[in-house]
Amino acid sequence: MKNELSVFVPSHITGFFEIIQNSNPLLKGSKGAGITLDEGVVTNTKIKDGNGNIIINVNNKEDSLNTISKKTVKIILDRYNVNIQDYDIYINHDSKLPIGAGFGTSAAFALGISFTLPKLMGINISFKEAGEIAHLAEISQSSGLGDVISEMFGGCVIRLNEGSPVKGIIDKIPITKPIYVITKTIGLLETKDIIENPIHQKHINQSGSILLNRLINNPSISNFMKLSRKFANDTQLISKEIAEIINILDEETLGASMAMLGNTAFALSYSPDTTIDNPIITKINTKGIEYK
Numbered sequence: 624m625k626n627e628l629s630v631f632v633p634s635h636i637t638g639f640f641e642i643i644q645n646s647n648p649l650l651k652g653s654k655g656a657g658i659t660l661d662e663g664v665v666t667n668t669k670i671k672d673g674n675g676n677i678i679i680n681v682n683n684k685e686d687s688l689n690t691i692s693k694k695t696v697k698i699i700l701d702r703y704n705v706n707i708q709d710y711d712i713y714i715n716h717d718s719k720l721p722i723g724a725g726f727g728t729s730a731a732f733a734l735g736i737s738f739t740l741p742k743l744m745g746i747n748i749s750f751k752e753a754g755e756i757a758h759l760a761e762i763s764q765s766s767g768l769g770d771v772i773s774e775m776f777g778g779c780v781i782r783l784n785e786g787s788p789v790k791g792i793i794d795k796i797p798i799t800k801p802i803y804v805i806t807k808t809i810g811l812l813e814t815k816d817i818i819e820n821p822i823h824q825k826h827i828n829q830s831g832s833i834l835l836n837r838l839i840n841n842p843s844i845s846n847f848m849k850l851s852r853k854f855a856n857d858t859q860l861i862s863k864e865i866a867e868i869i870n871i872l873d874e875e876t877l878g879a880s881m882a883m884l885g886n887t888a889f890a891l892s893y894s895p896d897t898t899i900d901n902p903i904i905t906k907i908n909t910k911g912i913e914y915k
């Protein structure tokens with residue numbers, strides 16, 4: 624049996640969303656819309672007979688803050704009654720994107736593990752079941768609500784319902800030619816602090832629920848950007864510095880807004896050109912998760 628497996632998970636920027644609470648984590652999540660990116664996380668997982676050692680690295684350096692990865696491993700071990708003492712597990716996530724800046728890297732870490740580790744242990748796991756594990760890890764950490772299903776399928780994704788990807792329904796805005804994504808990150812924003820705060824929850828849901836219907840009625844890239852910008856303003860999550868960058872990007876592109884939830888501005892364009900200093904430029908991903 625193989626003892627090593629690698630998977631690419633695209634990252635995901637949410638433009639707007641609505642939080643749907645439920646005491647059952649399989650039914651809790653968000654509806655909303657976002658884009659997946661050709662930049663993302665490549666997770667390489669290795670297992671061998673061992674003594675229960677688990678090492679989790681990011682870019683080949685130990686990452687003690689990676690609670691989402693630890694939680695994903697634990698869910699897998701518990702769910703399939705694996706005796707960890709039989710194995711040594713080594714996981715490395717490679718990513719050029721900042722963590723905690725609205726790129727859905729926490730969901731990508733979880734998916735990177737749920738799409739590799741069970742298979743290496745000989746567990747027969749379906750595509751959607753692997754997604755469910757990542758969703759459960761995200762909900763338990765409050766590090767995300769809806770990135771998982773979008774990253775699995777790729778594209779410009781409209782999430783029509785919330786909860787586990789096993790029951791998830793998505794729609795995609797057609798991408799007829801390559802679209803560049805121009806991003807500029809100036810700082811981090813802890814997802815948990817926003818989605819667990821009642822005042823933020825109220826603003827997010829008041830705006831997000833209305834915008835989703837507007838996108839469904841007119842599902843185009845430019846409308847997605849327009850509605851995302853409205854959400855950033857409505858929710859008052861946008862800082863003055865990010866607003867200034869967005870105003871510049873807006874002039875140069877098809878539209879710009881704030882990556883939810885991070886201190887990141889993003890814009891969509893048919894060209895990679897921008898006057899912004901040191902941006903990260905990639906394209907909209909159309910394929911979703913891919914084994915390497």
Ligand SMILES: Nc1ncnc2c1ncn2[C@@H]1O[C@H](COP(=O)(O)OP(=O)(O)O)[C@@H](O)[C@H]1O
Pocket residue numbers: 681686688689690691692721722723724725726727728729730764765766767812813814815884885
């Ligand atoms: N070096 C790190 N710093 C902060 N968080 C980290 C780090 N490495 C891994 N993590 C994990 O990533 C999560 C960040 O989640 P979140 O704020 O949602 O970021 P993102 O917007 O990138 O998904 C944390 O909950 C933590 O589990």
Ligand SMILES: CC(C)(COP(=O)(O)O)[C@@H](O)C(=O)O
Pocket residue numbers: 635637639640652653655724725726727728729730766767768769770814818883884885
């Ligand atoms: C916006 C967010 C709740 C968090 O996204 P991130 O900070 O990138 O993990 C996302 O998971 C969503 O439900 O749309």
